Amino acid sequence: MSVQVDHEERRRQIAEALLRIADTQGLQAASMRAVAAEAGVSLRLVQYYFTTKEGLLLDALARLGAQLQARMEQWISAAGSPPTPRGIVTAVLSCILPTDPESRRITRTYAAYYTLVLSDPEVLEKHGARLPELLEGFLTKQIRAAQEVRQIDSGKNPEMTAAGLLAMVNGLGSSVLGGQRTGDAALAILTHHLDELFRSP
Amino acid sequence: MSVQVDHEERRRQIAEALLRIADTQGLQAASMRAVAAEAGVSLRLVQYYFTTKEGLLLDALARLGAQLQARMEQWISAAGSPPTPRGIVTAVLSCILPTDPESRRITRTYAAYYTLVLSDPEVLEKHGARLPELLEGFLTKQIRAAQEVRQIDSGKNPEMTAAGLLAMVNGLGSSVLGGQRTGDAALAILTHHLDELFRSP
DNA sequence: CACGACATGATACGGGTGTACCACGAGAGG
DNA sequence: CCTCTCGTGGTACACCCGTATCATGTCGTG
Numbered sequence: 001m002s003v004q005v006d007h008e009e010r011r012r013q014i015a016e017a018l019l020r021i022a023d024t025q026g027l028q029a030a031s032m033r034a035v036a037a038e039a040g041v042s043l044r045l046v047q048y049y050f051t052t053k054e055g056l057l058l059d060a061l062a063r064l065g066a067q068l069q070a071r072m073e074q075w076i077s078a079a080g081s082p083p084t085p086r087g088i089v090t091a092v093l094s095c096i097l098p099t100d101p102e103s104r105r106i107t108r109t110y111a112a113y114y115t116l117v118l119s120d121p122e123v124l125e126k127h128g129a130r131l132p133e134l135l136e137g138f139l140t141k142q143i144r145a146a147q148e149v150r151q152i153d154s155g156k157n158p159e160m161t162a163a164g165l166l167a168m169v170n171g172l173g174s175s176v177l178g179g180q181r182t183g184d185a186a187l188a189i190l191t192h193h194l195d196e197l198f199r200s201p
Numbered sequence: 202m203s204v205q206v207d208h209e210e211r212r213r214q215i216a217e218a219l220l221r222i223a224d225t226q227g228l229q230a231a232s233m234r235a236v237a238a239e240a241g242v243s244l245r246l247v248q249y250y251f252t253t254k255e256g257l258l259l260d261a262l263a264r265l266g267a268q269l270q271a272r273m274e275q276w277i278s279a280a281g282s283p284p285t286p287r288g289i290v291t292a293v294l295s296c297i298l299p300t301d302p303e304s305r306r307i308t309r310t311y312a313a314y315y316t317l318v319l320s321d322p323e324v325l326e327k328h329g330a331r332l333p334e335l336l337e338g339f340l341t342k343q344i345r346a347a348q349e350v351r352q353i354d355s356g357k358n359p360e361m362t363a364a365g366l367l368a369m370v371n372g373l374g375s376s377v378l379g380g381q382r383t384g385d386a387a388l389a390i391l392t393h394h395l396d397e398l399f400r401s402p
Numbered sequence: 403c404a405c406g407a408c409a410t411g412a413t414a415c416g417g418g419t420g421t422a423c424c425a426c427g428a429g430a431g432g
Numbered sequence: 433c434c435t436c437t438c439g440t441g442g443t444a445c446a447c448c449c450g451t452a453t454c455a456t457g458t459c460g461t462g
Contacts, residue, residue: 005409026320028229032450043450044411053450108319115316118309118378119227132381160393163382167372167390168365174375175368177319180333189368192361206439233420245441254420 011049014039015060022060023105027112032056058127061113065131068106071095085146086198089139093169093190098176099183107173136162151198161197168193212250215240216261223261224306228313233257259328262314266332269307272296286347287399290340294370294391299377300384308374337363352399362398369394 017039021030032053036043050056075095079087098104117124139162146152152161172186218240222231233254237244251257276296280288299305318325340363347353353362373387 026316028316028320031448033448042411045409047451048409051451111319112316114375114379115227115229115313118312119229121380124380132376156397157393160390163390164369164373164394167376167387168369170372170375171368171370172365172372174315174371175333178315178333179322179325181364186368189361189364192358193365196357232418234418243441245443246439248421249439252421 007049010041010045011059012063014041014046014049015056015063018056018060019064019109022112023109027057027116054123054126057116058123061127062129064106064109064113065129068096068110068131071102071106084151085142085149086151086194089142089146089165090191090194092135092139092142093165093194094187096169096173097183097186097190098173099187104177104183108177111174111177132166136166139166146198153199156197165193165197208250211242211246212260213264215242215247215250216257216264219257219261220265220310223313224310228258228317255324255327258317259324262328263330265307265310265314266330269297269311269332272303272307285352286343286350287352287395290343290347290366291392291395293336293340293343294366294395295388297370297374298384298387298391299374300388305378305384309378312375312378333367337367340367347399354400357398366394366398 014035018030018035021027021034021038032046033043035056036046039046046056050059072092072095075091076083076088079091095103096107098107136159140158143152143156143158143161147154147156147158169190172189175181176183176186215236219231219236222228222235222239233247234244236257237247240247247257251260273293273296276292277284277289280292296304297308299308337360341359344353344357344359344362348355348357348359370391373390376382377384377387
């Protein structure tokens with residue numbers, strides 16, 4: 001070993017600088033130089049730890065996904081024990097909604113990446129973890145479980161209900177980010193729909 | 202009058218070139234030069250008709266909004282006469298979903314603008330017409346009307362139902378654009394939820 | 403003590419960006 | 433007939449981008 005500064009720590013520092021810029025100014029403002037300045041290192045270092053910009057972008061995206069996943073697990077465990085299907089579904093969905101600073105940050109940063117994916121879909125393939133699919137499957141299972149204990153009308157299609165709910169939360173998040181309504185208003189709308197859903201027929 | 206070429210026609214030609222690029226390659230690829238090339242005119246002309254890039258962006262956005270509005274009116278009138286609330290709601294919502302080439306184009310281009318708004322919210326103020334608010338109000342009225350003729354459970358809150366529906370369509374559109382599911386699958390999900398909504402209790 | 407791998411700094415390069423400037427044809431108004 | 437304004441072309445400017453190159457410092461290991 002030589003000087004051996006902690007590589008992982010440096011990479012984290014730089015990637016989080018990228019995420020901070022993506023959050024506050026959008027991804028198009030996240031140039032290598034800007035990231036270097038934000039992280040308080042030289043341009044050369046950014047190049048050194050992430051040879052190419054695409055590498056940096058992908059690494060930061062993976063970290064963002066991990067942050068969101070951690071947040072969701074935290075919210076689920078905070079939903080009380082023993083966990084009820086309704087509690088879990090509510091926790092997962094409302095934790096995605098940009099209501100507090102952290103979820104605002106995560107949502108906004110994800111939105112910044114979304115455009116990137118639209119203009120360059122191959123980014124998506126290089127980024128292994130397909131979080132939305134997993135989430136949708138997870139929600140589907142919870143809804144099915146709720147149906148079995150008669151908390152949700154069993155006439156509803158679980159897959160479609162889960163997909164619709166997730167899409168709705170997504171859309172609500174977009175409207176909050178776009179300044180069309182507040183996070184609390186979005187949460188109220190979500191809650192209203194969950195109330196309708198979890199209603200013994 | 203002098204040579205007097207048709208200004209409006211030229212502006213339209215250029216703005217639509219911008220929209221075409223925003224659709225196929227994203228807004229960040231829509232440089233003045235690229236727009237000029239796409240429109241088949243010189244860079245100088247783009248500058249001449251739209252002094253600044255922001256002007257071009259805003260003008261094109263207004264045209265895009267008009268296109269969407271025209272499409273919606275067309276779909277509504279195609280929903281049959283006399284129009285039923287359910288027909289109108291279905292028409293409005295499904296016409297936004299990216300199922301055919303035109304709606305794919307419109308949705309994708311709107312998505313391209315969305316990021317722009319996120320990173321620079323003042324664009325939104327300069328762009329007068331706030332289409333989503335209008336749409337939401339319109340949907341709310343339709344839902345209320347459906348409640349009065351007992352086609353929708355009157356226990357539901359019309360504003361929140363409309364907002365949720367719109368957000369869901371928005372989110373479904375995003376997932377289609379992101380390649381997560383097909384337009385038809387999204388339409389099926391929407392239809393399933395409309396079936397649940399329009400069900401005499 | 404010396405060598406070599408690792409870590410970092412400074413700077414250069416080619417290209418793309420929005421905007422500004424200058425020149426020139428053509429038709430209208432005096 | 434002259435002149436002036438409108439429409440248009442070409443090109444230059446200053447800046448920012450991602451990446452590459454060269455140089456240097458710093459330490460563990462032989």
